[in-house]
Amino acid sequence: MASNTVRSHPVYAACYDRFNAYAERSWLGAARRRIAGLARGTLLEIGAGTGANLPYYQGIDEVIACEPDPAYRRRLARRVPEARVAVRMVDAAAESLPVPDGSVDTVVSTLTMCSVDDPATVAAELARILRPDGQILLFEHIRTDRGRLPRLLQTLAIPVWYCFAGGCRLNRPTLDTLRVAGFEVSVLETLYAPHTPRVMYPFVTAVVTPRPNRAAPEAA
Ligand SMILES: C[S@@+](CC[C@H](N)C(=O)[O-])C[C@H]1O[C@@H](n2cnc3c(N)ncnc32)[C@H](O)[C@@H]1O
Secondary structure: OOHHOOOOOOHHHHHHHHHHHHHHHHHHHHHHHHHHOOOOOEEEEOOOOOOOOOOHHOOEEEEEEEOOOOOOHHHHHHHHHHHOOOEEOOOOOOOOOOOOOOOOOEEEEEOOOOOOHHHHHHHHHHHEEEEEEEEEEEEEEOOOOOOOOHHHHHHHHHHHHHHHOOOOOOOOOOHHHHHHOOOOEEEEEEOOOOOOOOOHHEEEEEEEOOOOOOOOOOOO
């Protein structure tokens, strides 16, 4: 998907850092720090937004910060000079990433898989660009695991939420989408973040790796 087909959310992008300021101080910053601490090598971030992860990266060869929305990209550009690692900003949607096959050690997705248009295509694209020993580091909110009523409330909230939260879909089964695409998912933490609308629960921190190929069957 071309980046210019991704819908822009200029008002939400303008308010994003202010909306998140309390969460960043109380729990979101800690989640970003944990993700960044696991990162290595050449790192590609999908939906890098305003660059909220950049201050946490250290000791990484290069960060390729992909962001398709110009409203976010302008804010991202302001943070790039403050980063402690080399950052290359790229205008790209996660469905179509301009990097060669098997060239990335770490993909970071924080609060992005809820916003992409086509999660299955994104998962396939991540499988294409990752090295065989590569990893995806996720911090995402996903479809609730708390029964039928929370699931119904989450589903009912989607149209309003989508409009006011920059195109976010509340009930994405992101971990399942990645498993179907051939990844193994290891959940490090499930978080019911304080002072956060319950329709966003749960948040997960996960390390996602390509499933090793099964051995080829022996010739008869
Ligand atoms: C809620 S913001 C999260 C920003 C950032 N990752 C963070 O942790 O603060 C969602 C991000 O996903 C981006 N996005 C939306 N559709 C996308 C797509 N198809 N491919 C890549 N990024 C996308 C938005 O432009 C925005 O930057």
